[in-house]
Amino acid sequence: MDLKTIMTGIYALTHHSLKGLLFSRKAVITALVMLLTVAVMGYAGAQDVDALTEGANMMDVLILFFFMPVMAMIFGSSLIRDEIDSKSITHVATAPLDRAFAYIGYYVPLALAVSVSMILITTAGFLSFFLQQGIDAAAIEIYLEFTTLVIIGSFVYSSLFLATSVLFNKPVFFGLFYAFIWEGFIGSIPGAIQKASVKHYLRSVGSGWVDYGDISGFDASSIGASTAVLLGLTVFFLVFGAYLFREKELS
Helix, strand or coil: CCHHHHHHHHHHHHHHHHHHHHCCHHHHHHHHHHHHHHHHHHHHHCCCCCHHHHHHHHHHHHHHHHHHHHHHHHHHCCHHHHHHHHCCCHHHHCCCCCHHHHHHHHHHHHHHHHHHHHHHHHHHHHHHHHHHHCCCHHHHHHHHHHHHHHHHHHHHHHHHHHHHHHHCCCHHHHHHHHHHHHCCCHHHCCCHHHHHCHHHHHHHHHHCCCCCCHHHHCCCCCHHHHHHHHHHHHHHHHHHHHHHHHHCCCC
16 A cells, blocks of 8 residues: 555545544533633632642643543544444445554544644633733743643543543443543552553653642653653554554444
8 A cells, every 4th residue: 555545545534533523512512611611710810829829730730630631531532432333434444544544544633633622721721810810921831831731641642542442342431430530539649659640741741841830849750751651652552542443343
């Protein structure tokens, strides 16, 4: 199979999937999460607090800690499974494009859609808080740092949840367990066990960037090691998911 055929197939699938992800019920969920974020961070911003410290803490806890894995789970855990169940994936199973490459055509739009969703949520939360407290150079720096972190998180979590959508018949159950129990609870327990969560490595990277709030003093792994772990996890789940997708009976 030549490169042009591969790239054409990936582009067509990416375009189709991205449009479906951005203009679906998931867009409504993004809007609702934005409204909730605006309400919570807007209320916090109206209080007499240290703006940079509290603003960084709100973006850390509410957006990076909570909504990041939840939104990736909502977008990714049922992407392929829904198409398998509805039989609409038949055109992929019968297409000349190798399924491993077709899988990339699902991953790229998923990661982009989650990134767009998280950027919107991060921006809404930032403005609702800092417009009341005042936006200066330090606040903009915090915004750019957390925006970068949620984009990185979008690509890592998307690779994880897309792979589980192929691995499990009911991937949403695994997604709920991972997002709320593993990341939310296990990943918060002090000690080495928290290193078994994606959140630990995202916050470790953030601890080297953000100079305000609790994340700046996070008991982190080194930035270099954390970056390597995040990249390694992304590649591993991408290759693992592509292998499962190629071997799985889709029809």
